[in-house]
Amino acid sequence: MEPIPVAILGATGVVGQRFVQLLDGHPWFRVTTLCASDRSVGKTYREGCRWLLDTPMPAWASTMILQPTTAEAVNEPIAFSALPAEVALEVEPQLAQKGCVVCSNASAHRMEEDVPLLLPEVNAEHVELIHWQRGRRGWRGAIVTNPNCTSTGMTVVLKALDRVFGVKRAIAVSMQALSGAGYPGVASLEIVDNVIPFIRGEEEKVAWEPRKMLGTLQNGQVVLHPIVISAQTNRVAVLDGHMVCLTVECESRPTLEETIHVLETYTVPEFIADLPSTPRPPILVRLEEDRPQPRLDRMSGRGMSTVVGRIRADEVLDLKMVILSHNTIRGAAGASIYNAELIVRAGWLA
């Protein structure tokens, strides 16, 4: 198979860098355009990007010239977007209009009813919304979004539980990594010897996004799942890896053994089981008393697995547990790439 050319929008930021890193050597995709904001356009990627990852910047990327963030600059069939919401709002539809499938990490279009909020392990069938999106908007391309980095791991777990036990209510308290705030993001003076119990806009997303992803597709519309979620989100001094302490109420109270079994045996649909980014396993259950931990477990399944531990019966609701997922891989760049792979496999490229 000929590699598919792809563009990265917002290529110099924390998530943009992850796109570059994860697409280095990708078996299906080859990056042919890197877009950045005005102050970096015309520079090489090496000059325009403050690279913060601990693997070296790929040589092919370092000499690429940064392009403007416009529809004209992108002629690839797939664009990965790490744009700020307000820029995404404008540029992503223009790209979809001209035939590009935009796999977007931006929050701008997640709530629109004909835009898939896609997590292949959870709602691969929602990719069908592209059909309705194209019909309604007259686009040849499409916009497909992935969820907020904190929603990601808990939605995978909620889905696994929901299929068997039905989920009714959940309380999520997060401890989130610094990379989730981008660069420069959180000032060091604010986080050394500290915790910040507030992340703007985050709790609303964590409460709503899982309902769309767990929802059912009916006649081109997603019927939201009735689960009620309460979120408290906190920033801690961790580089990568969002942890969520989750407490869940189910329709029928499962035993611990049932819960562990259901999570460990959770699989993705057959037709996407062999995509390059499919997490192996989708859910990794750790039985030690003190796992998962961000530094030790965030790279499980090359950063794509959802890691669950400390599964216990809960005294107030039914179950409690700790969930970890890598926020800039499974929760951002890896998510968009995985979505793109699903789209290619399902034949939705323009």
Next chain:
Amino acid sequence: MEPIPVAILGATGVVGQRFVQLLDGHPWFRVTTLCASDRSVGKTYREGCRWLLDTPMPAWASTMILQPTTAEAVNEPIAFSALPAEVALEVEPQLAQKGCVVCSNASAHRMEEDVPLLLPEVNAEHVELIHWQRGRRGWRGAIVTNPNCTSTGMTVVLKALDRVFGVKRAIAVSMQALSGAGYPGVASLEIVDNVIPFIRGEEEKVAWEPRKMLGTLQNGQVVLHPIVISAQTNRVAVLDGHMVCLTVECESRPTLEETIHVLETYTVPEFIADLPSTPRPPILVRLEEDRPQPRLDRMSGRGMSTVVGRIRADEVLDLKMVILSHNTIRGAAGASIYNAELIVRAGWLA
């Protein structure tokens, strides 16, 4: 008033050092004995103690000779105990037997039915258990305990809410400071760029201790409060200050205004309102969107106030909020000293 001589048991540890720091210049108490474990006995405090506080070791303490942790070594009417549970189990009753009132931070005797688990803002009247304790055990002294450092702040808040709205169920997720694990405690290799979602024995204490403190004293017995509490406890890279994300269900759902009002106007009983360690205010409500934060707020009320912020209606239960208290002051050494002041005021010294 003549200063009352006091002893400190476990004087070289993290909590022992706080006792020394907080008792430096205390208006009622003067430290006359410092006890330590065998390997330090006979050394000066300066030699035997790896001082980790950012104020200098008081000069009077530095030259005191460390005594063995035995009943014979302590002849003061009050002893403050920062002993490990297994040592406390043996030595504290011997001291109580010989007439000493032991104000203990150890968990060893907290669950015994005739031992007060005392938080003056919450259950000052439980000090009366000393009467029954003496009667039953034939002691001239007493053992009075303070709660676990994580239980402390949330119990103050639960009490304030319970008085007005009745509390039924609560879910507590903590982010706890390193000093709570003592010294050497948590290895740096385990906590830099990391969170540890497990603290041995902690969740059980957080679930049970508030029930005793919120309970009512009837005929020399504490009837446990029926509240059901679920706890998830985590260790984060913070030096001092335990945070709890608390979600509460009440008998009657309060509005935010009512909640804030109830917390802000919460007072301690009149007869202990002017003790040297009485927190001013007992509960400090912060209305900013991103407070409390451990580094910025842990010293509120000289480390004795309970700081509450982010008070919101909860989608699953009734209320959610973030609670901070200084774990080695309000949650440990300061708590024992405050209890001792209450005991002196109430006339329970032998």
Next chain:
Amino acid sequence: MEPIPVAILGATGVVGQRFVQLLDGHPWFRVTTLCASDRSVGKTYREGCRWLLDTPMPAWASTMILQPTTAEAVNEPIAFSALPAEVALEVEPQLAQKGCVVCSNASAHRMEEDVPLLLPEVNAEHVELIHWQRGRRGWRGAIVTNPNCTSTGMTVVLKALDRVFGVKRAIAVSMQALSGAGYPGVASLEIVDNVIPFIRGEEEKVAWEPRKMLGTLQNGQVVLHPIVISAQTNRVAVLDGHMVCLTVECESRPTLEETIHVLETYTVPEFIADLPSTPRPPILVRLEEDRPQPRLDRMSGRGMSTVVGRIRADEVLDLKMVILSHNTIRGAAGASIYNAELIVRAGWLA
């Protein structure tokens, strides 16, 4: 004595906040004007300032209205400046012109030959430069600067050594705190699990400033001290407190005992020995094998003492040692205040 009204320029930044904190309750000075940059003018200090210190914002400051950073806004006889260099370059001379003595932490005027670079323990007599400055510039006020935060501690030590042994060459390697970079300053993503071996412009200052401070005043000019200094400056994950590993060559090689004696007995001139900010002691020698440490020792002498430890003979030059001083107190706000006290004492107010 009537309190002297003072203004603070750059009042909302990291150093500005230290000015507010240190001037709270100052026996000689009362803050009557707070100036800030345009986007904060007209707000209260509480609204315009992201307070990052662990003591509460003083009540008197919180309700003050932020004024523009102009000569018109300041009518006090003393202004403390925490301005960026480029703003200081313009505004500070205007204030001096109109009669204000500007005690400045900015680097803008440090190198000018008639501007004192003043460290009272080191070169109190340089305050006389004000006479020549006024004569030459026709000012009624003055500009007096304090050195860079990293230069400060090592210059105090070099002075003590120079008086007795003569200093010829020095190699300084620093490990500097985050607060030295201001707010937002260093991004957390850059410093967690990391060291940054570069601070823009810092090494040049560290190499040059001590030469001026150690220099002698002759006919209204400072003759630079001939010492040659090499600096390597690094940023580490510490909130406050700059450490310097210093290696020194002297005219005559001192013994360790002589060195310790000279440092421990170093005193400030009699006429400033009782200023409110005079460090007690000026130099604190620690003899333990592992001190000074930033977290434990930075507040020595209320943050104004220079702490020296690990004094050893050096195999290449003559002596090596570790020096710590609090970068935003002794190295910034406290330095300017101390200078102002000296100026008042010496009778240089307009």
Next chain:
Amino acid sequence: MEPIPVAILGATGVVGQRFVQLLDGHPWFRVTTLCASDRSVGKTYREGCRWLLDTPMPAWASTMILQPTTAEAVNEPIAFSALPAEVALEVEPQLAQKGCVVCSNASAHRMEEDVPLLLPEVNAEHVELIHWQRGRRGWRGAIVTNPNCTSTGMTVVLKALDRVFGVKRAIAVSMQALSGAGYPGVASLEIVDNVIPFIRGEEEKVAWEPRKMLGTLQNGQVVLHPIVISAQTNRVAVLDGHMVCLTVECESRPTLEETIHVLETYTVPEFIADLPSTPRPPILVRLEEDRPQPRLDRMSGRGMSTVVGRIRADEVLDLKMVILSHNTIRGAAGASIYNAELIVRAGWLA
């Protein structure tokens, strides 16, 4: 080629874990014995080891049964030792006696005159000391040591400079990672918001070991290089990667261009240029103003390259620069493995 069976002594510690990680999939060696201290003997590696690396414990290791640290337990031709010095002192000679080549990270035998202190990039020819060692001691095996983790990177650089310019004196100030202290090692309470300016025994090693490695082999003896080195060693809150700020005096003062050229073109001897662990490149010169940084650069050359940056002329001596190497890979486990590869290549296996 048949894989060579190897044993790991001290397999459960921080360096032992690196041995297991680096030997996973090694093209020449296969681990057949893991030895640990008494309290872990008989357990599986999974049970006996608190694995702290961010890649999973290899499956083959996890089920191996831990053996006692005795000569009897090891029958492999090569043993890698991560033993504490006092245990190494006893066991390593017994192993060498019975024919095992011990590649040791322990400091116990480094100073013995017939024991190679080996860094293949620097003194590959010192491996010949094995001949004299065997003759003198009657051993069939051998003990070969690698240097202290802080000495490693600076010795590589000093060697490159010495070959061309001659090195006379050097001042080294280190900022060292937590993993260098092992586990539990540095307490988190001591290093969060702090620097510790002392590491026991470290400065002596850093001052002496390079002299042996840079020395010349004459008649079965190493004549120490006459360089004089002064060291100041500090612990900082970094997980892995030791940084050294080095100032050097040369016989002839090189220009910056010459220095960069000499470092960049430094090569290892031909006969070891293709060993599995040979660093590519041996020295990586970074020309950015703010590199190397531990988190970003420690994995250069798969953790085996020495990274040098900020090369400048020095005002006091001749050159200054910042050197980084990965302390548990290039400075410990990787070093021993590289040495073993050299020994195999040179035909010194018993």
